[in-house]
Amino acid sequence: MTKLSDKEIVELHDLLDALVENNLPKHKLARLENWISENEEVRQCYIEFMDMSSSLRHYAEELISDDIVDPNGETHQNIISFWKPLLAIAALIVFGIFFNQQLQNSSSQTELPKIVNNKVTGLTKITEEPQVIVDTVAVLTKSVGVRWEDSSQFRANLGDTLEPSTLKLVEGLVQVEFLQGATVVLEGPVEFSLKNPNEGSLAKGKLRAIVPQVATGFTIDLPKGRVIDLGTDFGLHVHPGGSTELFVYKGNVIYEGQTDSGESITREVFGGESIFVDPYGNANWAEMPSEPFISAADLAFRSMEESQRRHSAWVDLSNEISADPKTLLYFSFDNHSPWSRILRNESVSNSSVQNGAIVGCNWSEGRWSGKGALSFKRKNDRVRLQLPSHLKSATFSAWLKIDSLSQSISPIICSEPKTLGSACWIVNRDGKIVLRTRTSSGNNFYESAVAFRAEKLGRWAHVATTYNSDAKMITHYVNGRSFSREKLVDPVILTFPKAMLGHSSSTQGSNDGVALKGSIDEFGVFEGVYNEEQIRRLYEIGRPYEVPNALGTRIP
Amino acid sequence: MSKNRQDRSAELVQLMMKYQRRIFAYIHTLVPSRSDAEDILQEASVTICEKFSSFETGTNFYSWACQIAYWKVRAARKKFATSKVVFNQEVLDVISETRIELEDELDIRHGALSRCLKKLNDRDRRMVLTRYESGKNVSAAAQASGRTIQGAYKALNRIRKTLFDCVSFEITTERA
Incomplete structure (x- = not known):
């Protein structure tokens, strides 16, 4: 050998x-x-x-x-999740199939879901149906002025991971990065399908592909053939009727096709060369493409302009919030040094509220490049606050990014739970926004519908909750829209003793609590009740990206 | 349940816990798609349970279980015909045979990998382990390590190469 x-x-x-x-x-x-x-x-x-x-x-x-923490913050070191599937099946055998076969001598009709009903302590939780995992093939990394086709069932947002699917744009530009490394810029009107991490299909419209060496072999199917990349930069334009222009900027590609008469065609096209494939599949050399293609650099520039414009609008809003006398506490998380352990309260008119003390959390990037945020990861991460206010009615607002909901609650702001009137604002493990208030008869929980599902984790979202004692109503908002309302029973004056941002303590002591698994990059508490229009404004100006279409403000 | 049946059930649970990783590894060698391999592991596990009464205590449970897994893979070939990754039957057979011969060495490599993982820097270790968590993909690994998707893809390639070479080196050193 x-x-x-x-x-x-x-x-x-x-x-x-x-x-x-x-x-x-x-x-x-x-x-x-x-x-x-x-x-x-x-x-x-x-x-x-x-x-x-x-x-x-x-x-x-x-x-x-080794890192499983229950909602009370306790770590269970001995649960070996790797064994879980088999333990479930072991339970199935011992108490299901095996038992039935031995005792009843019957053929097995037991199916996996039956384990769910098994009363074996500790195993019921692991018997959920296995999650179907569809592999991601690409990520939508830039988007400018997009309008989707009415017939397009799939309307991706900026930052979405993409599974095999078809993107149909009437107008606008999107940049898609394939997992293998190729990047394509699509220019509407366009219809482009993602097939796998190194292959797509262009049915109509314009595309510019930038293919690094690592993605050599990147393939795009066309109406009459396909282009196989050999490490290059090229543009494609499929016209209505099926004719296609191919222009190679640098490197070389192979065009393989077949004419309607069955003749196979192969062309190797080098940098600076162009071919035109007519509707019948005949390929001819051409001088230059009829129209230029938008490059990734062009798109990045347009995208950066858009981002800077949005950031600048938010800075104006942020200054306005700071100056508003109704603002009791306002953290913009902007302009802090990466080693800062003080979180500045930007509220100008409420000097009685002090700055926050950062414990454990790390500074990270917020909604825009260069804007700060605090990330909460470890059990003791928190920002300690002094908020001496007593509020009959209040509005809470935050921009946050939750990384994980599975293990515990996600506290946004919580105060010591035993004091009458103390408030705690969280997202619970089901993804519902919850305002907890302490009354003389115990805790009241005001829960929204499910706001955060798995696919929404890891993305910035705006949440707000208003507490209206006069109207006896609590309203939860997600991304600027009223999301759910609940009748307020037993109104109390809200207080915030020993309040903490991103952390909730249990009654046993501050070391036994739960931290948010995620980041916060803007937070405010306001006196009185903001209406929907005001909260929409906080979201619309604060959102880090454009809404991609008329239906784009998708409630999570 | 009689004492005998209780003992038998306990034996089955114990054996499955002991060999689950190796049974999965065997299936994964024949079916490179992780989610497909996990599906087959589930199916095989149910059959192992059903047929456990025919397993003779004291004989080689792992070999017996792998036979069941092998037939599950064969039965699944039709299902995987549309999948991107599938080997023909001849190649499956030759891989299966070679794998059985290498079992002892693979066990040693498994232990060595644990030591090699400790040698990685934190960022790389976090990234590669995130990639292999259930339900996580390259995108999650990229996020965990603060890399772009493309960067994550390249880094994973490099880390796997590093780990593979490290494990081979560790074994050679042990034998020397």
Whole structure:
């Protein structure tokens, strides 16, 4: 057996890496398959590589299990989540199939969901149906002036991860980054389908592709053929009727197609060259594309302009909030040094409210590049506050990004829970916004409908809640829209003893609490009740990106 | 449940807990898509439970379970015919045979990987483990390590290579 050369080892590693990321094109899979079949060293290397992948999964799950914290902040070190699926099945055998077969000698009709009803303590939770995981193929990274086609069922927002799907734009520009590394800029009107992390399909419209070396082989299907990239930068324009222009800026690509008469066509197109494919599939050399293509740099510039415009509008709003006498507490999180342990209260008219003391949290980037935010990750992360106000009616507002809801509540601001009137504003583990108030008869919880679902985690969202004693109404808002209302029973004067931002203490003491798993980059408490129009304004001016279409203000 | 049946059930649970990782690894070697491999593990586990009465205590449970898993993979070939990654039957057979021969070495490599993970810097370790958490993808790994998607993709490639080389080196050193 000949030993693999260094070059072959590198090639094999790249094939295996693409394989575990589900990115291996068919022709490369065929190469790997033959290689495994013929070469013992390759086969062994393949097995060791895949085994390493399994082991990494094992260690990753083991690590998570070491970090499970219940809603009361207690850590359970001995739950090994890696075993959970099998424990569930073990429960199935012991109390289900195995038991039935042994005692009743009946054939197994038991299906996995039945485990849910099993009364084995501690195992019921792990018996939920397995989540179907659809692999992401790309991310929508820039978007300017987008209007979606009415027939487009899928309308991605900026920052969305994209699964195989079709994007249909009437106008505007979007930039899509494929996981394998290729970037495409789509210019509406356009219809583009994402197929896998290194392949797409252009049915109509204009596209500019920037393909780094790592994504060589990036393929775009066209009405009469396809373009296979060999590491380059090119533009494509599919006209109504199916004719196509291809222009290569640099590098080279292969065009493969077939004419209506069945003739196969292959053209290698180099930088500076262009071909025109007519509606019948005939490819001819052309001088230049009929229209220029928008490049990633052009789009970045337009996007940056938009972002700067929005940031500047928000700075004006922020100054206005600071100066408003109704503003009791206002953290803009802007213009702090990365090592600052003081969170400045920007409220000009309420000097009795002091700055916050940052404990544990790290500074991170907020909604805009250069804007600060605080990230809360560890159990004791918090900002300690002194908020001596007593409020008959109040408005709470925050821009926050929740990273995880699964393990516990996500506190936004909470005060010591036993004092009459003390308030706590959180997102609970179901994703509902909750205002808890302490009354003489105990705690009252005012919950919204589910506002944060899994797909909304990790993204900036604006939340607000108003507490209206006069109208006896509590209203929750998400992204500027009234989201749910609840009748206020047993109104109390709200107080904030030992208040903390991003943290909630249990009654046992401040060290036994729960921290937000996420970031906050703007927070305010206002005296009185803001109406929907005022809260919409906080959102509209504060949102970090444009609303992509008329239906774009999607309530989470 | 009689004492005997209780013992048998306890034995099954114990064996499955002990060998689950290796059974999954065996399936994953034949079915590179992790989510597909997890589906087959579930199906195989149910069959293992159903047929456990025919398993003879004291014989090799792992081999017995892998036989069931192998047939589950074969049965699933039709389902995976439309999947992006699938090997033909001949290649599956040859991989399966070679894997059985390498079991002891793979166990040693599993232990060595734990040591190699500790040698990574925090950022890389957090990134690669995030990628392998259930339900997480490259996008999540990118976020966990503060990288762009493209950067994460490249970094994962590099980290896997580093880990693979480290494990091979550790084993060679152990044997020397």
